[in-house]
Amino acid sequence: MRLGEMRYIVNNPDVMLRLLWQHIVLAIGALLIAAAVSIPLGYFIHGKQKLTTAVLGVLGMLYTIPSLVLMILLLPLFGLNAKTVIVALVIYCQIILVRNVIAGLDAVNPSIIEAAKGMGMTKAQRFIRVQLPLIMPVLIAGMRLAAVVATAIATIGAMFGAGGLGTLLFNGISQGRFDKIIAGSLSVALLAGSLNWSLQYAEKRLDKIARIRAMNPAVSQKTPSHLGMRIE
Amino acid sequence: MNSGGHLSIFMSGIRLEKIVKTFPGMKRPALNDINFTVQSGEFIVLLGPSGCGKTTLLKMVNRLYEPTSGDILIDGESIFNGMDVTELRRRIGYVIQQIGLFPHMTVAQNIAVVPHLLKWPEGKTNERVDRLLDMVALPPDEYRERYPAQMSGGQQQRVGVARALAGDPGVILMDEPFGAIDAITRTDLQDALLRLQRRLRKTILFVTHDVDEALRLADKIVVLHEGRLVQFDTPLKILTEPKNDFVTELVGADDVVRQLGLVRVEKVMAPLSAHVPTKNLIHRDKSLRAALSELVKSKADYLTVSDGSQRPLGFITFDNIRDAIG
Secondary structure, three states, rough: OOOOHHHHHHHHHHHHHHHHHHHHHHHHHHHHHHHHHHHHHHHHHOOOHHHHHHHHHHHHHHHOOOOHHHHHHHHHHHHOOOHHHHHHHHHHHHHHHHHHHHHHHHHOHHHHHHHHHHHHHHHHHHHHHHHHHHHHHHHHHHHHHHHHHHHHHHHHHHHHOOOOOOOHHHHHHHHHHHHHHHHHHHHHHHHHHHHHHHHHHHHHHHHHHHHHHHOOOOOOOOOOOOOOOOOO | OOOOOHHHHHOEEEEEEEEOOOOOOOOOOOEEEEEEEEOOOOEEEEEOOOOOOOHHHHHHHHOOOOOOOOEEEOOEEEOOOOOHHHHHHOEEEEEEEEOOOOOOHHHHHHHHHHHOOOOOOOOHHHHHHHHHHHHHHHHHHHHHOHHHHHHOOOHHHHHHHHEEEEOOEEEEEOOOOOOOOOHHHHHHHHHHHHHHHHHHHOEEEEOOHHHHHHHOOOOOOEEEEOOOOEEEHHHHHHHHHHHHHHHHHHHHHHHHHHHHHHHHHHHHHEOEEEEEEEOOOOOOOOOOHHHHHHHHHHOOOOEEOOOOOOOOOEEEHHHHHHHHHO
């Protein structure tokens, strides 16, 4: 790559930082909301076979709707702003996160839950003190994939008034400015990469602790088969 | 016990009245008209082949199962009448075969679970954890901060027992606690449990299908067969006066030599009389077989029974052994 095409990044650090920040708020904000929705949802449907199949079916179907279409469908409800984009991202993340929550809960050794019950923990105490810590590694693995998906799809957000690094891409295309396109795509890729790496680091740390803690495994470290990456 | 010892006084006797349990879709009830009374501080073993209902019965006492009909009273109070179920469970120790330690918590955190649920002050809880680790022969400084996976199965179950004792419950339920542990370690754990019980005098309900274990540990044995209570008696009575062919077969009541190996000296020893001089010490936990062997070897006419210190507890003669088993 010739330096000339990097000149936008070098010459406009303030714009770059502003757009990067917007993008991070979109992606991370959506990820956190998605986690806050998927953990109770997964906990609630876990163990109810029919309900699980139905919910995962619906979430899987939602995942197949192209992001542009989903955001247009959400537009009348949330308006031309970041809200629409965040809601769309939350919906996309659900299938990944809910599946991991359920896989994690399924893998917790039933005797541990029986012990917790027999000792007089309430349902809530069992979840907070026992199940949640034990599913953490699997949950983080799901968050990692969801973070990459959210970062990629948040790019479209620029078309819906949410700003973010997508702004550079779309402006670049319409203005024929190759340097803007390079700046946009490079920074999205870097952001997705660094989110992936940092969560991978967290996952590895948790995994290592989990392995020390679980020679006779309370949670098998088998992560669920993930959906393929989504490329928009 | 000093800390929280009051619980043990208030809550310990158990009475089961006309317990029936029918699982949906089953023709025969899993438990049929079970009645027995356990005195405070007794070690009761529920014995029977798999499928006899012993685990179901045990799990009714902490309400992991509800009976179809009948009542369970702890110190005269029905556990089904207005008693909060989590409150009840916090006051009953529970040990299971799969051990079920929380793998993400250290040994100390595992033991402290019930004290935390009972909202004990931190200092009291820590003291309790150390004392319990001492009791189950795991030096606190070495084991407090370990994770369960860093210990052997036998050590883990010692923690399991300590955890069940943590809230100083009057009643402890043990569901085949040593079933998954190798034979040598199992014997160690049984000995440790007997020693502990001698100090703590908890009311223990202990499920096993291992006849030898039942005979070694129990003050009284509940023999269950196909959901019915067949016999409720001391180990010695079960061996010498089995109620029916099933019990005879189960405990091998015909095999006198085997029986000698299963009955503890303290169960048949004669009380100490002042004029008997101490000689040829034998530990109270030794089997009658060991006593017999010692009597023959030493050519003495009796052995003095001790508790490991030099303190005599009683004495035992050929006649005691013959009368007990014969």
